[in-house]
Amino acid sequence: xxxxxxxxxxxxxxxxxxxxxxxxxxxxxxxxxxxxxxxxxxxxxxxxxxxxxxxxxxxxxxxxxxxxxxxxxxxxxxxxxxxxxxxxxxxxxxxxxxxxxxxxxxxxxxxxxxxxxxxxxxxxxxxxxxxxxxxxxxxxxxxxxxxxxxxxxxxxxxxxxxxxxxxxxxxxxxxxxxxxxxxxxxxxxxxxxxxxxxxxxxxxxxxxxxxxxxxxxxxxxxxxxxxxxxxxxxx
Amino acid sequence: xxxxxxxxxxxxxxxxxxxxxxxxxxxxxxxxxxxxxxxxxxxxxxxxxxxxxxxxxxxxxxxxxxxxxxxxxxxxxxxxxxxxxxxxxxxxxxxxxxxxxxxxxxxxxxxxxxxxxxxxxxxxxxxxxxxxxxxxxxxxxxxxxxxxxxxxxxxxxxxxxxxxxxxxxxxxxxxxxxxxxxxxxxxxxxxxxxxxxxxxxxxxxxxxxxxxxxxxxxxxxxxxxxxxxxxxxxxxxxxxxxxxxxxxxxxxxxxxxxxxxxxxxxxxxxxxxxxxxxxxxxxxxxxxxxxxxxxxxxxxxxxx
Ligand SMILES: Nc1ncnc2c1ncn2[C@@H]1O[C@H](COP(=O)(O)OP(=O)(O)O)[C@@H](O)[C@H]1O
Ligand SMILES: [Mg+2]
Numbered sequence: 001x002x003x004x005x006x007x008x009x010x011x012x013x014x015x016x017x018x019x020x021x022x023x024x025x026x027x028x029x030x031x032x033x034x035x036x037x038x039x040x041x042x043x044x045x046x047x048x049x050x051x052x053x054x055x056x057x058x059x060x061x062x063x064x065x066x067x068x069x070x071x072x073x074x075x076x077x078x079x080x081x082x083x084x085x086x087x088x089x090x091x092x093x094x095x096x097x098x099x100x101x102x103x104x105x106x107x108x109x110x111x112x113x114x115x116x117x118x119x120x121x122x123x124x125x126x127x128x129x130x131x132x133x134x135x136x137x138x139x140x141x142x143x144x145x146x147x148x149x150x151x152x153x154x155x156x157x158x159x160x161x162x163x164x165x166x167x168x169x170x171x172x173x174x175x176x177x178x179x180x181x182x183x184x185x186x187x188x189x190x191x192x193x194x195x196x197x198x199x200x201x202x203x204x205x206x207x208x209x210x211x212x213x214x215x216x217x218x219x220x221x222x223x224x225x226x227x228x229x230x231x232x233x234x235x
Numbered sequence: 236x237x238x239x240x241x242x243x244x245x246x247x248x249x250x251x252x253x254x255x256x257x258x259x260x261x262x263x264x265x266x267x268x269x270x271x272x273x274x275x276x277x278x279x280x281x282x283x284x285x286x287x288x289x290x291x292x293x294x295x296x297x298x299x300x301x302x303x304x305x306x307x308x309x310x311x312x313x314x315x316x317x318x319x320x321x322x323x324x325x326x327x328x329x330x331x332x333x334x335x336x337x338x339x340x341x342x343x344x345x346x347x348x349x350x351x352x353x354x355x356x357x358x359x360x361x362x363x364x365x366x367x368x369x370x371x372x373x374x375x376x377x378x379x380x381x382x383x384x385x386x387x388x389x390x391x392x393x394x395x396x397x398x399x400x401x402x403x404x405x406x407x408x409x410x411x412x413x414x415x416x417x418x419x420x421x422x423x424x425x426x427x428x429x430x431x432x433x434x435x436x437x438x439x440x441x442x443x444x445x446x447x448x449x450x451x452x453x454x455x456x457x458x459x460x461x462x463x464x465x466x467x468x469x470x471x472x473x474x475x476x477x478x479x480x481x482x483x484x485x486x487x488x489x490x491x492x493x494x495x496x497x498x499x500x501x502x503x504x505x506x507x508x509x510x511x512x513x514x515x516x517x518x519x520x521x522x523x524x525x526x527x528x529x530x531x532x533x534x535x536x537x538x539x
Contacts, residue, residue, distance in 0.1 A: 051517055071520040080521070087518040090450075090478070091536035100532065101522045150522055 001027045001183055002048060002154055007057035008207075009043055017043050018054070019207025025154075025199075027062075030176060030184040032194055032214075035203030041187040042084050044203070045156045048185070049081045050074045061154060080152035084159045084187070086143040089130045094142055097130055101150035114145040119164075119171050137163035144175065154183040161190050194218075243304045243333030247363045254300040254329075259286055261303040264312055275299050275326070285315030285347075288328075292321030292353065300329045303346065308338025308371055313345045322353035322384075328360045332375055334399075336368035343374035350379070355386040362391070366398035376403040383414035385440065390417045395430065396538065397423050402430045410471075412440035420449040421538045424457035424485070434463040438471035438500065447475040452534050453485035464492040467500025477506040480537055482530070 002025040009018040017040040025031045033041050046052040048059060050071040058067045066074055089097070095111045112122030118141040128134060130142070140163045147155065161172060169192050176184055176196060186193055194200065200217040202210045210217060236244075240262065244250040253268070257275040260268040264284070271277045274294040278287045288299060301316065320326065336342045352358055366373035375395070383389055395402060408416055416436065424430050436445045445465060453459050465473040479487040493502035511533050519529035 049521060051521075071517060072523060072525050075521050075523040083518065085514075087512075087514045089515055089533065089536055091539035092532070096536070097522075100519065100524065103523065146522070 001025065001060075001062050002185065003060040004048070005058040005060065007044075007047060007059070008055045009040070009047060009052065010055060011043075016207040018047070021057070021207070021209055023201060023209075023211045025183055025185050027153075027183050028181055029198040030186065030196055031199040031201060032197035033185065033187045033201045033203065034189055034194065036205075039203040039205065040207070041203055042158055045081065045158050045185065045187060048156060049079060075150070075152075078151075078153035079156070080147045080150050080154065081156040082143045082147040082158060082160055084162070086139040087130075088132050088134075088139070092130050093127050094130060095126045097142075097146055098149045101146045103150075114149045115142070117148060117175060118142070118145045120145070135163075140164055148175070152182070155179060155185065157184070157186045157188075159187050159189075161188060161193060239306055239335050240304055243306070243335060243365070244302055246365045247304075247331035247333040248300055248302040248329050250300065250302065254298070256298040256300070258300040259288075261301070261314070263305055263307050263310060277301075280315060280317075283315050284312060285317070288316065288318045290318070290320045290324050290326055290356075292323055294321065294324040294326060296325060298327040298329065302330065303332040303344055305332070305334045305342050305344055306337065308336050308342055308369075309340030311341065311343040313347060315347045316349075318348065318350045318352075318358075320350065320352045320356045320358055320387075323355050324353070325357040326359070328358060330360065331363040331365075332377075333364075334366040334368070334373045334375065336366065336371045336373050338369065339371045341372035341374060343372075343376070345375075346377045348377065348379045350381045350389065352381070352383045352387040352389055354384045356384075357387070358389045360389065360391045362393045364393075364395040364399055364402065366400070372400045373398060374401045375399050376401075377405075379404075379406045381406070381408035381416065383408065383410045383416060383443075385412045386414065387411075388415040388417075390419070392419045394421045394538075395423065396421065397425060399424075399430070400428055404430075404432045405435075406433070407435045407437075408445070409437045410440055410443035410445065413442045414440055415443070416445045418445070418447045418449075420447070420451075422449075422451040422459060423454070423534075423538060424451075424459055425454040426457060427455070428457045429459070430457075431460040432462065434465075434475075436463075436465045436473065438465065438467045438473055439469060440471070441469045442471065443469065444472040445474070447477075449475075449477045450537055451477075451479045451487065452482070452538060453479065453487050454482045455485060456483070457485045458488075459486070460488045460490070461506075462490045462492075463504070464494065465502055465504075466494045466496060467502050468496045470497065470499035471501070473500070473502040475504045475506075477504075478537075479508040480511055480534065481508060482511070 007021045010016045115122035197214045276289045364375045489506045491504040
């Protein structure tokens with residue numbers, strides 16, 4: 001469970017990106033954060049992970065105030081994040097990163113298991129360097145595999161579907177469903193992912209937001225594609 | 236061989252026992268073990284310190300180890316090793332020097348190596364430098380002169396991963412037709428250490444090529460300087476890549492020079508110096524590593 005209490009965030013020279021946001025991301029539920037580009041979705045998950053500090057407000061995780069926790073401490077307490085833009089490393093292999101995430105050395109077989117879960121033909125990747133020689137889609141899948149290898153009780157996935165067009169969406173949805181007993185927060189625009197949401201947080205311009213169950217949010221929009229309707233939430 | 240000797244030999248040459256093939260082990264200014272064979276002959280120089288290493292033409296898949304260790308304080312030496320690599324041979328040469336300085340005086344080994352690599356021969360040359368002991372100076376300054384005849388190929392792997400107070404590496408090479416030189420250099424400096432590298436590569440022959448990849452990490456108040464000069468005198472190809480990670484208050488200076496004296500020369504130099512990338516640190520922290528451990532992982536990977 002993640003609870004945000006009166007979170008404010010404004011970047012330098014910018015209007016408020018997040019304004020007095022208070023919501024609960026419940027356990028055993030999938031909450032999808034959606035909204036137009038630049039509405040602050042990544043900013044919000046980075047605040048939860050501790051990568052960005054809110055100008056004010058509190059972040060609670062499973063009943064614990066983690067507002068002043070470092071990234072490392074949050075990670076060790078079970079918070080796991082898959083980045084929108086995966087990071088490349090010179091000289092670090094896929095296997096090594098999965099081992100770091102998992103906290104111990106693993107056999108090639110064990111590493112392959114994580115890679116196959118995200119639809120990668122594992123043997124081809126184990127010893128590849130996490131450099132820009134991998135394609136964007138490959139990096140995204142490896143990023144997912146790394147977060148699965150890390151494990152945790154709260155998962156933040158920032159646009160996990162980006163670049164994963166070749167791989168069946170069902171596989172991706174299957175991953176989220178396999179984590180059903182955890183707290184899942186997914187940033188996404190995709191209808192298929194909105195479809196599996198229990199709750200939706202819709203971010204608008206200037207820090208405006210709407211939060212509710214999927215049905216509430218979908219019916220308030222009255223349109224099949226949420227992203228199109230986002231302009232309506234702007235003033 | 237005592238425990239310190241064995242540790243040094245392991246560090247610089249991966250030697251756990253007597254090497255296979257021919258070898259010469261030099262300790263505190265003297266040869267303490269040598270083996271020549273009909274393929275590779277090692278001869279002591281008469282006029283100065285050092286050896287001639289003669290590799291017969293056509294010798295394939297053989298190796299020669301010539302590690303140097305110094306375990307005395309106050310010992311300074313210049314040693315001349317000349318390699319004559321016969322045509323069409325294919326060999327691995329493992330050199331390297333380890334200093335354990337137990338006292339307060341400077342210990343220094345300057346290896347002056349010359350390579351005469353015959354036509355179509357292939358050489359893999361591995362040189363690792365390491366030092367430990369007291370705070371006294373430990374200096375390792377190798378000079379390497381290389382001539383690659385037509386079609387010869389040489390890979391030079393040098394590494395200095397800590398402990399050396401001062402190093403000045405000078406490498407000069409002349410490449411003839413179709414010759415190919417690959418240089419991989421890894422340097423880690425910390426505390427007040429200084430390391431300088433100078434490459435001067437002359438691409439004389441048609442279709443000759445050089446590739447230099449230098450990766451370095453400078454910590455604390457250490458200083459590194461990288462100077463390279465690639466001169467293209469024919470239809471040739473040169474690529475120099477110098478990447479450095481800076482930590483604390485360290486300094487790295489990179490002075491690249493590429494000089495195309497022929498319209499068909501193609502020369503590239505890439506250099507990047509900077510802090511550890513913030514996003515790399517953050518990613519590793521989100522996997523539960525402390526900032527210090529994350530730095531360690533990134534540096535190890537970078538120098539891998
Ligand atoms: N480091 C930054 N400095 C200034 N503005 C930023 C920075 N990062 C993001 N922004 C701005 O904050 C807003 C929200 O960005 P972001 O959270 O990445 O949006 P989203 O993920 O919803 O597309 C955008 O207007 C963006 O331009
Ligand atoms: Mg985003």
